[in-house]
Amino acid sequence: MDMVNILVVGSGGREHAICHAFSRSSAVSKILCANGNAGIADVAELVDIRPDDISALADLAEKRGIDITFVGGETSLALGIVDEFEKRGMRIVGASKAAARLEASKSFAKDFMRRHGIPTAAYRTANAPAEAIEILRSGEFGDENAPVVVKADGLAAGKGVVVAADRNEAEAAINELETLVGADAAASIVLEECLFGREVSLIMFCDGENYALMPPTRDHKRIGEGDTGPNTGGMGTITDDRLLSKEQTEEIVETVIEPTLKGCKEEGFPFKGILFLGLMMTDRGPKVLEYNVRFGDPETQSILVRLETDLVEICEAMIGGRLNEIEIKWKEGNSACVILASEGYPGKARTGDIINGLDDAAELSDVTIFHAGTGRNAEGGFVTAGGRVLGVTAVGDDLDNALTKAYEGVSNISWLGMKYRRDIGL
Ligand code: AMP
Ligand code: GLY
Secondary structure (H helix, E strand, O other), X not given: OOOEEEEEEEOOHHHHHHHHHHHOXXXXXXXXXXXXXXXXXXXXXXXXXXXXXXXHHHHHHXXXXXXXXXXXXXXXXXXXXXXXXXXXXXXXXXXXXXXXXXXXXXXXXXXXXXXXXXXEOOEEEEOOHHHHHHHHHOOOOOOOOOOEEEEXXXXXXXXXXXXXXXXHHHHHHHHHHHHHHOOOOXXXXXXXXXXXXXXXXEEEEEEOOOEEEXXXXXXXXXXXXXXXXXXXXXXXXXXXXXXXXXXXXXXXXXXXXXXXXXXXXXXXXXXXXXXXXXXXXXXXXXXXXXXXXXXXXXXXXHHHOOEOOOHHHHHHHHHHOOHHHOOOXXXXXXXXXXXXXXXXXXXXXXXXXXXXXXXXXHHOOOEEEEEOOEEEOOOOOEEEOOOEEEEEEEXXXXXXXXXXXXXXHHHHOEOOOOEOOXXXXX
């Protein structure tokens, strides 16, 4: 492979894991990250451009001779970063603006699934809170005691979904949605039948024609142990091939993945980049909870530590439509990522606390620490700079082993108010 310069767009633990995977490549000469964080600075040169400043990012890539840009988050994709880079003749990994609607608009995604017969929860879209409440009161989603899911249509950084236990809770959620996520994201409201089952995330590389699955993952979204308390961006993940049997994977391929990719092509936006399926394994088969058009955070941390194939080779194949020609290898066994968060998260988090023990934790074998929200103080030490601060990630021969190593890493690290879940992977 020719040597390449890489630009990674984003600033969280996901982007640290992506930069780290590129840093292990034998084909990379330089990695830039916009705008990154203090931990990412160990593997990449940070550039202070925000993910929503598309033209500045494209200018940067031109000026610095970037060969491949890799986009971490949905904001840049929904704004059309891929379209802009391709218009300027530059190579980039990510979904086009049209494809990003699968994540950026829940009603678009639901209508897309309906058009292509892809299994998902029954739903209705309302264009105002009053209309949503009227639909509920009509009894379409069951009586006043039935659970129902209320979703803001637009991007809401994980805050736009409420699984309401009954109609009262659902109506309250509808009335509060706009305050919670802003008028734009709440301009339309999707109501959904409440599904029950086990959740699995399945993420894949796509090249517009072919796809390659990554190991299935499980995310722990609630702040509290035993899945209690408010939703967060994710408090920990595991990869575990046993999350899906061979038959279940085949069913997902047949009922979800193939019709999705075919539908994207038919509708004029062949899917290139990373496609993330949030699935509920119900007793009536797998159903799609959501599409994301990017890597998950913190799923990526636990996935990429198992990647053995050179990420540059995979990117070249995604861009060139040659995913079917390469074999992607994963380390056998399992992995786990435990998120260490600041006091107050997922509400207003306290920041600026000195982080102790990072060096000791980093010396443990099979443990990698990804920074999500860190900075440096005047003395050069790492301090907390966000709600989710670190993702302590480990690989192991089996799940127990991966979890034991990750928690051993955790036990070395401390700061005032640090919190984490002790039940990741259980
Ligand atoms: P989403 O962002 O659409 O994946 O929703 C966030 C979380 O809400 C999911 O991970 C599920 O735990 C839950 N959820 C979403 N839709 C449904 C549904 N139709 N039934 C039950 N739970 C749901
Ligand atoms: N961890 C879920 C997400 O990235 O959307």
